[in-house]
Amino acid sequence: NAGVMQNPRHLVRRRGQEARLRCSPMKGHSHVYWYRQLPEEGLKFMVYLQKENIIDESGMPKERFSAEFPKEGPSILRIQQVVRGDSAAYFCASSPRSAGETEAFFGQGTRLTVV
């Protein structure tokens, strides 16, 4: 059983471009979480999704950021019109049930650099 797969591992975008980050959860996991990690800081929750539904997006910036987890395929975190401040490591996690009931398994992250 492969772990949580994130791609790409590294992504470079110019200011104003779009960034698409992909996350394939572990087999059998229908809960996906996205976190952002800035240098010298812990992980900040962004959004929690279950198949085709956004359950909690309280940590997501109101503009330019969106997330989806379609019935088929990976979860996508999309950042439109990227700015330098979006440079960070973005981690995806998955779990078979709500993270309050069981641990979440993390991917290796996508490191986004905006130039």
Add this chain to the structure above:
Amino acid sequence: AQSVTQLDSHVSVSEGTPVLLRCNYSSSYSPSLFWYVQHPNKGLQLLLKYTSAATLVKGINGFEAEFKKSETSFHLTKPSAHMSDAAEYFCVVSARQAGTALIFGKGTTLSVSS
């Protein structure tokens, strides 16, 4: 509301000496608590978890943590540090009743010298 405070941003130990990484939490509910480790440029790996069973939890690589409700603490310990333990450690709280997110502390960097 839930929150986590890791009391030390950086801990340095010598190889073979004990490790203590401190964590205090705040939760209005019965929390689940986790410790994750992150090696440089890597993802996060679960070390151990507390989910209302035994208060002394044993994890991987010789780590353990004790849940103390009266002190709202969940400190991580290891009797003897190894060079490979050098990494970033995160204390995490969650509660099913509070919603769904894992709340992370800011992390403690553990350095191990020979």
